[in-house]
Amino acid sequence: MSVTAQSLAAPVAGDSKVECFHCGLPAPSDARYAVVIEGQRRPMCCHGCQAVAEAIVAAGLTDFYRHRTARSQRAEDLIPEQLRGLELYDRADLQKSFVRVESEQVREAALILEGIVCAACVWLNEHHVNALPGVLEFRVNYSTHRARVRWDERQIKLSTILAAIATIGYIAHPFDPSRQEALQKQERTLALRRLAVAGxxxxxxxxxxxxxxxxxxxxMDAWIREFLRWVCLILTVPVVAYSAQPFFTAAWRDLRRRQLGMDVPVSLAILAAFIASVWHTGQGHGEIYYDSVTMFVFFLLTGRFLEMTARHRAGQVSEALVRMLPATATRLDTAGCEAIVPIAELVAGDQVLVRPGETIPADGRVEEGASSVDESLLSGESLPLPRQIGEALIGGSVNIESPLVMRIEKVGAETVLSAIVRLLDRAQGEKPRLALLADRIAGWFIAVLLVVAALVFSVWWLLSDFDTAFRVTLSVLVVTCPCALSLATPTAIVAATGVLTRLGVLTTRGHALETLACVTHVIFDKTGTLTYGRPQVVTVESVSDWEPEHCRRLAAALERGSEHPVGRALAEGTHLRIPEATELRNTPGSGVEGWIEGRCYRVGRPEFVAGLSHEEVAERYDLDVASTWVALGDETGLLAWFQLNDVLRPGAAEAVNALQNRGLTLELLSGDRPDTVAHIAQEVAIASARGGLSPQDKLNRLRELQQKGAVVAMVGDG
Structure with missing residues (x-):
């Protein structure tokens, strides 16, 4: 049967009060707008819905109307004034914040879609956009409503892609975490409101x-019993009319598509129990089920709220990474004057001033100054890394000690941080196989349930009367209703995800929970997973006449108020009285000098401390190659050594041993120094360890193992 779309002037047969086939709103009775869809004339409410429906039919995507589980939004509402200027998104200066240049012709962009209400919306968008000439890939994450599109700039423009999405009734715009958060907040508020009313x-x-x-x-007196029954009826009406509305809406759409969804028996049970209760209340006798109806709706809404929470949580990891970047930066002009500008205005070649404690706004290199930067959230390196003129800086890392002037090299989608976000986005968006299995089982279960309910009603009507048959059939529907499938699956997924999150396991794929049982290899990150991720003083070795405790007090006095992790480690952890230090002077990358009780002291690198007494002090590597050794001295010479380590978390060795006893192969991958990684691996008895790796290097190792047939679990946030 051929499928065509056309505008019709003839009236649509049927009732004068008709609904728009696309969005469900009332349509004109004269059918001034209509579209032929699969041989039937379907009424539309406006030019917008008519145009959208015609675009869907012309693209051969009419399956969308059979598979959707919710009405689309009205097309006129989905084409705001801003869409008239879609060509603006083709400008290079606007694209730099959300478009990645993959090659000379290929581009990749992160978008957010508005108007997504069900899985059919995802199917429609993916098929429609992927069919456009020049579009290489278009994927939509139903959990977060985010999309990634890759296209050939020579064949198609981004504005054309956005316009094509608009023609089928959706809005696509560059991904903005704050805007997505607002949409999720709106969805959460509505769900909470329904849940609160039901509860x-x-x-x-x-x-x-x-x-x-x-x-x-x-x-009980008869009049009291009747009064309580009527009060129960009044209290149940808001639950059925408002809280249960999503079930009725979805069930009606399933029936109109001649399909059996999980909401069909749910709605049937709610309505049957409520109608029977109302009837018996009016008759003054018979069973009422108001308590069952209200609690049933409450539990089902609870399950759906948990599922929604899991969907929202799926996108929080990458959004947290995006928020690592500051909103503004201090740009320097040719005269050296400072100007606070949004980071979206930064371009390659700009000079930016980054003060101590500030986040580096983009990728670049140091042009003036020397300092240390904390890259632990990006690379896993537990200690701040010294940065001198000409060395690279990564956007999202934090400047620790001294002001830096940097030259911007990469911004927006070209930065290392954006690459990490893309890796997470690609790993997300898959529906768990457990949920898919539950959906398939539920379909057969619902069909069998309705057949059994019909047989039960028929048999009991023959054996008894209508009231008895109705009561028994209602019991069958309520008892066998697939609430367990609709509630247990999302509840189990959220509970398991929550436990794994508290244990430090990052679940990045929907099927990870099922795959976990088949794991053959476990890859550990080091910083913050096996270790605390911050240095701690483990040894104080005095090389003078002073006690180690006194040396610790002097070092703590010099480092009090320091932002450097090594300085904080020296300043913390002692309960002794700390003397007052004056005239403190910090030398980035070397150490601190100050006066205590009339004497000048230095703490830091050995060569820096030796400069005070003009003696040679060698680096300390003799005891532990993985340790950081800090010296303390005065004008007379070296006074003490402090050994600092990134200490293992309690239970780390036991956890590794338990996994090895299960026959799993373990590896340690980290961005920290190779000698430090090897030391930690030796402590926890992991035979294979690699250090100095970037997030991409770790991903490559995981893929290498997977290509060999291994099922890999990654533990940590590296």
Whole structure:
């Protein structure tokens, strides 16, 4: 059967009050807007919905109308004034913040889609956009409503892609974490409102139901019993009319598509129990099920709220990385004057001033100054890394000690941080196989359930009367309703994800929970996973007449208020009285000098400390190659050595041993120094360890193992 789309002037047969086939709003009775879809004339409410429907039919995507589980938004509402200027998104200066130049012709962009209401919307967008000439790949993450598109700049422009999405009734715009957060907040607020109404009235109905149950055995007066039944009815109406509305809406759409979804028996059970209760309340006798109806709706909404929470949580990891970048930066002009500008205005070649404690806004290199930067959230390096003129800086890392002037080299989608976000985005978006299996089982289960319910009603009607048949059939629907499938699956997924998150395991794929049982290799990150991720003083070795405790007090006095992790480690952890240090002077990358009780002291690198007494002090590597050794001295010479280590977390060795006893192969991959990584691996008895790796290097190692047939679990956030 051929499928065509056309505007029709003839009226659409049927009732004068018709709904728009696309969005569900009332359509004109004269059918001035209509589209032929699969041989049937379908009414539309406006030019916008008509145009969208015609675009869907012309693209051969009419399956969208059979598979959708919710009405689309009205097309006029989805084409705001801003879409008239889509060509602006083709400008290079606007694209730099969200478009990555993959090659000379290929581009990749992160988008967010508005108007997504069900999985069919995802299917429609992916098929429609992927069919455009020049589009290399278009994927939509249903959990976060985010999309990634790759296209050939020679064949198609980004504005054309955005316009094509608009023609089928959706809005696509560059991904903005704050805007997505607002959309998720709106969805969460509506879900909480329905859940709160159901929970509040369910508690009230349950309290009254207890009185009715007790009254059956305590000879409750008839007028009191009738009064309580009517009050229960009044309290149940908001739950059925408002809180249960999503179930009824989805069930009606399933029936119109001649499909059996999980909401069909749910809605049937709710309506049957409620109608029977209303009937019996009006008759003054018979069973009522108001408490069952309200609690049933409350539990189902709880399950869906948990599922929604899991979807929102799926995108929080990458969004947290995006928020690592500051909103503004201090740009320097040719005269050296400072100007606070949004980071979106930064371009390659700009000079930027980064003060101590500030986040580096983009990738670049040091032009003036020397300092240390904290890259632990990006590379896993537990200690700040010294940065001198000409050395690279990564956007998202934090300047620790002294001001730096940097030259911007990469901004927006070209930065290392954006690459990490893309890796996470590509890893997300898959529906768990467990949920897919539950959906398939539920489909067969629902069909069997409805057949059994019909047979039960018929048999009991023949054996008894209508009231008995109705009561027994209602019991079958309520007892066998697939609430366990709709509630248990999301609850189990959220519970397991929550436990894994608390244990430090990052779940980046929907099927990871099922795959976990088949794991053959476990890859550990070091910093913050096996270790605390911050140095701690483990040894104080005095080489003078002073006690180690006194040397520790002097070092703590010099490093008090320091932002450097080594300085904080020296300043913390002692309960002794710390003397006052004056005239403190910090030398980036070397150490601190100050006066205590009339004497000048230095703490830091050995060569820096030796400069005070003009003696030679060698680096300390003799005891532990993985340790950081800090010297303390005065004008007379060296006074003490401090050994600092990134200490293992309690239970790390036991956890590794337990995994090895299960026959799993373990590896340690880290961005920290190779000697430090080797030392930690030796402590926890992991045979294979690699250090100095970037996130991409770690991913490459995982893929290498997977190509050999291994099932790999990654533990940590590296």
């Amino acid at each position: 509040l009235f369910a508690m009230q109905v349950m309290m009254l139901a207890v009185g009715l149950y007790v009254g059956e055995y305590q000879s």
